[in-house]
Amino acid sequence: xxxxxxxxxxxxxxxxxxxxxxxxxxxxxxxxxxxxxxxxxxxxxxxxxxxxxxxxxxxxxxxxxxxxxxxxxxxxxxxxxxxxxxxxxxxxxxxxxxxxxxxxxxxxxxxxxxxxxxxxxxxxxxxxxxxxxxxxxxxxxxxxxxxxxxxxxxxxxxxxxxxxxxxxxxxxxxxxxxxxxxxxxxxxxxxxxxxxxxxxxxxxxxxxxxxxxxxxxxxxxxxxxxxxxxxxxxxxxxxxxxxxxxxxxxxxxxxxxxxxxxxxxxxxxxxxxxxxxxxxxxxxxxxxxxxxxxxxxxxxxxxxxxxxxxxxxxxxxxxxxxxxxxx
Amino acid sequence: xxxxxxxxxxxxxxxxxxxxxxxxxxxxxxxxxxxxxxxxxxxxxxxxxxxxxxxxxxxxxxxxxxxxxxxxxxxxxxxxxxxxxxxxxxxxxxxxxxxxxxxxxxxxxxxxxxxxxxxxxxxxxxxxxxxxxxxxxxxxxxxxxxxxxxxxxxxxxxxxxxxxxxxxxxxxxxxxxxxxxxxxxxxxxxxxxxxxxxxxxxxxxxxxxxxxxxxxxxxxxxxxxxxxxxxxxxxxxxxxxxxxxxxxxxxxxxxxxxxxxxxxxxxxxxxxxxxxxxxxxxxxxxxxxxxxxxxxxxxxxxxxxxxxxxxxxxxxxxxxxxxxxxxxxxx
Numbered sequence: 001x002x003x004x005x006x007x008x009x010x011x012x013x014x015x016x017x018x019x020x021x022x023x024x025x026x027x028x029x030x031x032x033x034x035x036x037x038x039x040x041x042x043x044x045x046x047x048x049x050x051x052x053x054x055x056x057x058x059x060x061x062x063x064x065x066x067x068x069x070x071x072x073x074x075x076x077x078x079x080x081x082x083x084x085x086x087x088x089x090x091x092x093x094x095x096x097x098x099x100x101x102x103x104x105x106x107x108x109x110x111x112x113x114x115x116x117x118x119x120x121x122x123x124x125x126x127x128x129x130x131x132x133x134x135x136x137x138x139x140x141x142x143x144x145x146x147x148x149x150x151x152x153x154x155x156x157x158x159x160x161x162x163x164x165x166x167x168x169x170x171x172x173x174x175x176x177x178x179x180x181x182x183x184x185x186x187x188x189x190x191x192x193x194x195x196x197x198x199x200x201x202x203x204x205x206x207x208x209x210x211x212x213x214x215x216x217x218x219x220x221x222x223x224x225x226x227x228x229x230x231x232x233x234x235x236x237x238x239x240x241x242x243x244x245x246x247x248x249x250x251x252x253x254x255x256x257x258x259x260x261x262x263x264x265x266x267x268x269x270x271x272x273x274x275x276x277x278x279x280x281x282x283x284x285x286x287x288x289x290x291x292x293x294x295x296x297x298x299x300x301x302x303x304x305x306x307x308x309x310x311x312x313x314x315x316x317x318x319x320x321x322x323x324x325x326x327x
Numbered sequence: 328x329x330x331x332x333x334x335x336x337x338x339x340x341x342x343x344x345x346x347x348x349x350x351x352x353x354x355x356x357x358x359x360x361x362x363x364x365x366x367x368x369x370x371x372x373x374x375x376x377x378x379x380x381x382x383x384x385x386x387x388x389x390x391x392x393x394x395x396x397x398x399x400x401x402x403x404x405x406x407x408x409x410x411x412x413x414x415x416x417x418x419x420x421x422x423x424x425x426x427x428x429x430x431x432x433x434x435x436x437x438x439x440x441x442x443x444x445x446x447x448x449x450x451x452x453x454x455x456x457x458x459x460x461x462x463x464x465x466x467x468x469x470x471x472x473x474x475x476x477x478x479x480x481x482x483x484x485x486x487x488x489x490x491x492x493x494x495x496x497x498x499x500x501x502x503x504x505x506x507x508x509x510x511x512x513x514x515x516x517x518x519x520x521x522x523x524x525x526x527x528x529x530x531x532x533x534x535x536x537x538x539x540x541x542x543x544x545x546x547x548x549x550x551x552x553x554x555x556x557x558x559x560x561x562x563x564x565x566x567x568x569x570x571x572x573x574x575x576x577x578x579x580x581x582x583x584x585x586x587x588x589x590x591x592x593x594x595x596x597x598x599x600x601x602x603x604x605x606x607x608x609x610x611x612x613x614x615x616x617x618x619x620x621x622x623x624x625x626x627x628x629x630x631x632x633x634x635x636x637x638x639x640x641x642x643x644x645x646x647x648x649x650x651x652x653x654x655x656x657x658x
Contacts, residue, residue, distance in 0.1 A: 025467065051467060057497070062456040062490035069460020069474070072445055073395060075467065077460075093487075096450050097457065100436075106429040107650040108440035141651050165653035 004183045006176045009148075009155035010040045010116075014078060016188075017162045018048050021076060024162055027054040028063055028080030028116075037082050038118065038177060060089035064115060068098045068167075071113040076162060084119040084171060085131050098167040099142035114161045115169050119147075121211045121259045121307060122175035126298035132210065132260035132291065137169050138237035138269070144192055145236040147171040149213035151181035153234055156190030164192060173211045195240035197247065201229035203321045204253040207244060207270065209233040211259045212290075212308060219313035226321050236266055241273060248274050252283035253320050259307050262290035284320045289313060329527070330538040330566070336550035343608050346388060346545050348621050350380040350601050353404040355622075355629045356413060360403065360420060360434075363633070364580045369420050373434045376404040378543075378575035381600035382507050383408040385548025386475060386568075389556045395443040395461045396475040397454030400435040401507075401574075402447035405477050410442035414632040423639040430642030431650075451512075452478060452485030455504070459491045462500035462565070471560035473501045481512030483526055492567065496535045501559035503552065504530070504567040507542060509574035514586050526569040535567050542570030543600040546607065573598055 004012065018024045026032075026044060032055040035042035045053040056063050060081055067077035081087045087094070094115065101111045121130040137145050146161055146168060148154030154172055161168035195207075198217065203226050208216045213232045220228055229247050233239055248254045254274055256267035267288040275286055289308045297303055338346075357375045364373050376383065383404035387396070390409065398405040406416055411427060419426030419437050426432075427439050438446035445461060448454035458476035465472035482488050483506065495502045506526045510517050517524045527537035536558060540551045548570065555566035573595055577584045584592065605618055 054498075057490065057493055059490035059494065061487050062459065062494055065453075065456020065487060065491075066460040066463055066494065069397070069445065069457035069462070070464045070467075071460070072457065073461045073464040075464050092450055092453060093456060097453055101446070102653050103650050104428060104432040104436045104446065105438045105440060105650075106431055107654060108428065108438060109445070110653040144652075165655060
């Protein structure tokens with residue numbers, strides 16, 4: 001076991017996969033000589049050279065489309081789109097092109113490519129630099145969406161994404177960029193589609209991912225008297241139904257927490273599935289906690305009010321697990 | 328840089344006949360598809376490339392099997408000229424299991440990995456960056472493979488066109504941008520949608536090699552494509568070829584074309600690329616009977632394909648969910 005910072009986990013995942021497989025290449029804005037806007041690709045240009053590690057123009061659609069063409073003809077590109085918001089610039093190439101290549105070609109072509117992007121929610125970066133847009137991409141058949149909230153998970157999921165034969169959107173949390181965590185270098189793949197049960201509990205399941213996940217961990221500190229089963233979904237699409245359903249079958253309660261706007265979010269999909277599968281076994285309504293229905297505001301006090309905070313999560317848990325219901 | 332040919336293109340008779348066969352196959356396929364569509368046999372939309380056959384044939388005749396092409400919603404001709412199987416193509420238009428992409432893609436989205444057809448594309452300009460990626464892979468492989476993007480003058484309005492010209496030139500990729508300038512972006516004349524109707528002038532400032540070509544003269548197309556392919560194979564970077572050509576039918580089958588004058592519609596077939604090359608071959612000494620024989624063979628091939636396809640099973644609905652994710656990585 002080694003302690004790595006979150007960004008170092010991203011960096012070592014790319015470095016080790018590029019060492020393992022010469023077909024893995026990396027390009028994007030500021031990724032080569034500058035080593036990434038936030039340093040995720042530091043040292044990779046020196047290690048692998050200018051053929052495999054390239055700076056690009058600010059052309060998100062063509063960055064993704066170029067990755068797709070290279071993926072269809074033998075490579076495993078990783079491209080970095082600097083902020084999650086900027087992925088919207090490349091929407092056609094992701095939604096209409098990369099996600100559909102396997103299906104449209106009846107399996108004749110595959111697109112083994114990773115779009116890495118960074119979500120800056122919680123860093124006071126304002127409406128076009130801090131959105132949580134995972135629902136847009138989880139909705140598209142043919143795409144997979146992963147989001148590791150710890151160094152071990154961001155590293156293990158990125159490795160799995162690079163080895164996947166289809167397009168994967170790999171989201172990273174800027175707010176966790178310098179957080180440290182233990183990484184087991186021998187067990188370094190996190191299979192896509194596997195959630196992590198962080199704590200075992202009986203009263204309620206609290207499910208989250210991405211930037212919301214560390215906040216649920218902090219909320220637990222205020223909830224010493226409640227037995228919480230905490231799950232980090234880790235893969236948003238395809239999501240780990242078995243783990244979530246098994247947990248809620250045990251606890252009878254589910255709180256879903258995400259930093260994305262609540263309305264039409266991923267939480268709705270999970271709530272609908274759990275509601276149908278476990279109808280009659282729920283001890284309380286399924287509750288969702290997320291951002292307010294507004295663009296992400298810049299001012300610190302506004303952003304704090306906008307995103308769910310640990311105290312909000314703790315309060316929502318207490319509302320659901322009222323003593324009168326807890327029989 | 329503008330490429331200026333220094334010699335008149337020449338060609339051996341055998342190769343000339345192959346060009347004729349290729350163009351006539353496209354002509355016959357498209358005409359037949361149009362008739363089948365009008366007769367209610369083909370679902371959805373189809374967009375025909377009648378009048379543009381020389382571009383598909385001339386460019387693809389300069390390519391090897393391992394070179395790749397990305398094409399457009401008007402892509403039947405490119406796929407046939409690149410070596411796509413005619414019967415599988417026809418079956419795809421019908422939505423049959425024997426279609427080249429099992430009826431999932433249809434006319435506007437078909438591909439064939441066995442002959443380097445990355446795909447037709449339902450999004451105008453959408454296939455251009457894909458071709459940049461294939462060219463990047465060719466450059467990294469160190470093989471002398473080239474990548475072609477076919478697109479129309481309409482795609483020049485898309486940001487990815489400009490982005491791709493920039494990136495391919497910057498990285499000196501072995502790529503050929505083939506703009507089929509047929510004077511219309513769907514229903515809108517080029518002068519109404521582009522600030523400069525000469526596509527090469529829009530691209531030239533990026534430093535890409537450019538050449539304007541009579542896109543209805545198959546020999547001129549082949550010669551220009553050969554020069555561009557050789558530049559690519561030698562590692563000298565991309566070329567943009569602007570093919571001046573003519574779209575005989577509407578944007579889609581059924582388009583009444585009210586935006587074109589009667590005079591224009593009447594004069595449209597004056598530059599018929601198939602008839603022009605037939606005359607060219609006769610001037611080279613080929614007898615008319617040989618050309619008639621090719622036409623009869625092609626007509627029989629297309630007819631036979633339709634008969635086989637009519638009897639094929641429809642696409643399997645029980646496998647509708649296959650290949651959403653690559654096999655082995657199912658979600």
